[in-house]
Amino acid sequence: MYLTGDEIKELYVKGELVIRPILNEKQFGNLTLDMRLGTDFLVSIQGREPYIDTTGDPSSRSISSFFQETKRLVGECFYLHPHQAVLCSSLEYIKLPNSIFMSITTRSSYSRLGLSVSTIVQPGYCGCISLELTNNSNNPIKLLVGASIIQSRFFKLTNELNYFSTPRKYLCQVKPQPSKANEDAELELLRRMNL
Numbered sequence: 001m002y003l004t005g006d007e008i009k010e011l012y013v014k015g016e017l018v019i020r021p022i023l024n025e026k027q028f029g030n031l032t033l034d035m036r037l038g039t040d041f042l043v044s045i046q047g048r049e050p051y052i053d054t055t056g057d058p059s060s061r062s063i064s065s066f067f068q069e070t071k072r073l074v075g076e077c078f079y080l081h082p083h084q085a086v087l088c089s090s091l092e093y094i095k096l097p098n099s100i101f102m103s104i105t106t107r108s109s110y111s112r113l114g115l116s117v118s119t120i121v122q123p124g125y126c127g128c129i130s131l132e133l134t135n136n137s138n139n140p141i142k143l144l145v146g147a148s149i150i151q152s153r154f155f156k157l158t159n160e161l162n163y164f165s166t167p168r169k170y171l172c173q174v175k176p177q178p179s180k181a182n183e184d185a186e187l188e189l190l191r192r193m194n195l
Contacts, residue, residue: 017096055182055187084134090128125163
C-alpha cells in the first residue's frame with residue numbers, strides 16, 4: 001500500500017518513523033518526502049588499474065581505491081562532472097518501521113538536469129540513505145549541500161520484516177561506503193565452476 005504525505009507525516013509525529021533533521025515542514029508533500037544532500041562524498045577517480053574488479057579476486061585492487069573521500073559543509077557547493085558517479089548520503093538520518101519500505105528517486109527538477117539516483121530502503125533500516133548520484137548530462141552540475149534533491153515514496157507491507165534478521169553488507173551507515181559487490185557470496189562458487 002502506497003502511503004500519502006499525511007500518512008507519512010502521521011508516522012513521523014507519532015515517532016514510529018524517525019527522520020532527523022526535518023528542516024522545513026514543506027519537505028512533506030502530497031505523496032512524498034523530500035530529502036536533502038548530505039555532507040560526505042566518495043568521488044569516483046581514475047585509478048592506475050584499467051577496471052574496477054567486482055569478481056572477488058583477492059589479488060585485485062580494493063574497490064575503495066577508486067574513490068576519493070571529501071566533505072562539504074551545509075551551504076557549500078559540490079560539482080558533479082559529466083558522466084561521473086559519486087556516492088553520498090542524505091542529510092537526514094532515518095529509522096523505518098519494520099512494515100515500511102522506501103523508494104528513492106531524484107526530484108524532477110534535478111532529473112531534468114541529467115542527475116539520477118534510484119534506490120530502495122529496506123523495512124527497519126536505520127541510518128542515512130546511501131545515494132549513488134550520476135550526472136548523465138554533458139555539463140557539470142553545481143549542487144548545494146543541504147538542498148532537497150531526492151524524494152522518497154513510502155510503502156506499507158502486509159507483514160513486518162526484520163532488517164537485522166539477515167546478514168547485511170551495508171548496516172546503519174551515516175557516511176557513504178564504496179560498493180561491496182566483490183564480497184557477494186556466489187562469486188567463489190562461480191569462479192570454481194570455471195575451473
